[in-house]
Amino acid sequence: MCIEVGKDALKKVLIITYYWPPAGGPGVQRWLKFVKYLGDYGVDPVIYAPSNPNYPLIDDSLEKEIPKGVKVFKQPIFEPYKLASILSRKGTQNMSRGLIREKQQSWVEKVLLWIRGNLFIPDARKFWVKPSVKYLKKLISDEDIEVVITTGPPHSLHLIGAELKGLPGVKWIADFRDPWTGIGYHNKLKPGKRARSLHKTLEKKVLQEADMVLATSKTTAKELSDISGRKVKTITNGFDEVDALEHPVSEKFCLSHIGSLLTGRDPEILWEVLGELSSEVEGFQEQLEVRLVGAVSEDVLGSIKKAGIGEHVNVIGYVSHDKALELQREARVLLLLEIDSEITRGIIPGKLFEYMAAQRPIVAIGPQGWEVGSILKETGAGHIFTYGDKTSLKKNILALYQDFLSNRNLANLQIAQYSRKALTEVLAGVIKQL
Numbered sequence: 001m002c003i004e005v006g007k008d009a010l011k012k013v014l015i016i017t018y019y020w021p022p023a024g025g026p027g028v029q030r031w032l033k034f035v036k037y038l039g040d041y042g043v044d045p046v047i048y049a050p051s052n053p054n055y056p057l058i059d060d061s062l063e064k065e066i067p068k069g070v071k072v073f074k075q076p077i078f079e080p081y082k083l084a085s086i087l088s089r090k091g092t093q094n095m096s097r098g099l100i101r102e103k104q105q106s107w108v109e110k111v112l113l114w115i116r117g118n119l120f121i122p123d124a125r126k127f128w129v130k131p132s133v134k135y136l137k138k139l140i141s142d143e144d145i146e147v148v149i150t151t152g153p154p155h156s157l158h159l160i161g162a163e164l165k166g167l168p169g170v171k172w173i174a175d176f177r178d179p180w181t182g183i184g185y186h187n188k189l190k191p192g193k194r195a196r197s198l199h200k201t202l203e204k205k206v207l208q209e210a211d212m213v214l215a216t217s218k219t220t221a222k223e224l225s226d227i228s229g230r231k232v233k234t235i236t237n238g239f240d241e242v243d244a245l246e247h248p249v250s251e252k253f254c255l256s257h258i259g260s261l262l263t264g265r266d267p268e269i270l271w272e273v274l275g276e277l278s279s280e281v282e283g284f285q286e287q288l289e290v291r292l293v294g295a296v297s298e299d300v301l302g303s304i305k306k307a308g309i310g311e312h313v314n315v316i317g318y319v320s321h322d323k324a325l326e327l328q329r330e331a332r333v334l335l336l337l338e339i340d341s342e343i344t345r346g347i348i349p350g351k352l353f354e355y356m357a358a359q360r361p362i363v364a365i366g367p368q369g370w371e372v373g374s375i376l377k378e379t380g381a382g383h384i385f386t387y388g389d390k391t392s393l394k395k396n397i398l399a400l401y402q403d404f405l406s407n408r409n410l411a412n413l414q415i416a417q418y419s420r421k422a423l424t425e426v427l428a429g430v431i432k433q434l
Helices: 026-041 060-065 080-084 089-096 107-118 126-142 156-164 193-209 218-228 268-280 298-306 321-330 351-357 372-379 390-405 420-433
Strands: 002-004 011-016 043-050 071-075 147-152 171-176 212-215 253-258 288-293 313-315 333-337 362-365 382-385
Touching (some): 011 156, 026 043, 026 060, 026 147, 043 420, 071 126, 107 193, 147 156, 156 171, 156 193, 193 218, 253 390, 288 321, 351 362, 372 382
Parallel strands (some): 011 147, 043 071, 147 171, 333 362, 362 382
Antiparallel strands (some): 002 071
8 A cells, every 4th residue: 555645856765763753752753754855865765564563552643744755555464462452552552662560470470471572573563574575675776765664662674674685676774762672671572592592593683684773862872782793883863853843931930751661660759759848848849740641651650649749740641742842831840750870871862852942941860971961061061960879969959949949041052962853964974875
């Protein structure tokens, strides 16, 4: 099936992605935005995505960002998650979103995790590989495709690229939005010895056979380079110019987190600091509002209640991307949280760049050596803390509260290098060099 939404360009590329509008969440943003601007730099993108995906999040507002003239080809995919949802709808949705709780797992959740980690390798979308290769061989010939780009997760899509690379005149770029075996939830899937070995074999095959490998952070690029013994190029995520539009700011001392809050990403020290300041600083409790926009695990809600700030926390749930941008600009402070683990040091959430475009101070809490820290220092956009740095975090929150009382706003940041257009120009240069 083809959906006409082509125009001729200097170089034609096929982008193979699982996440495409109306998919919501962070997985769709990177390549939707690249596609939005590639035509400006002499590259004609063609999209291949599933026609019947099991998206955990839907955002119809993103449809309007697909440029006119872009061809989108779609084919069916077999989704095991749809079958698994018969046993546990909530558990299956959480698993597909990375919301894997470590405490009080039901026997159904344990079974589903074992199946996902040991039978679906590299992931549950593996069944799309063979039919896609067969379909795309003809499409590549018909559309005069010169470069194939696969983006993961799901990393099974890279196996499609590995098969298509053998076609005459076709180059292949493998884009890693997140690590493969180094991704934060990999061990939570409890893969056995055989499964771990197969993951590593497939990962190394992709990394060594692709003509170019991209990563979203320098840390991840180095990790992938160490595995493969080859150079990996970093092209970060970024912000759209529309992300920087003005919006009224909250009258409260509003701290907002946009995105899912996993169990392992629970900033207990932050909740404790806010609880202590509520007791110690006159007026703080009355002015405080914490907004959690997106899925929030039960463990996180328990920590908030324990800290005594439950009545000041507003769990909004998932919203459209447009609404998320508005909420970012309404906030007085934006929270960026990452799992406290060595393997997450190279994760740079895409929302960081939208946060910077919102021109609001950022409080980041994550692992020691988190790469986000270098970006915050470079741009002056905020401060970073580890999960054991409670004293410094408390001083920073108190200083931000005093800025709020004085109605001081964040100065304009010099962040042009992280605009989507600037990053797309870099990507186009990579494509043309192949």
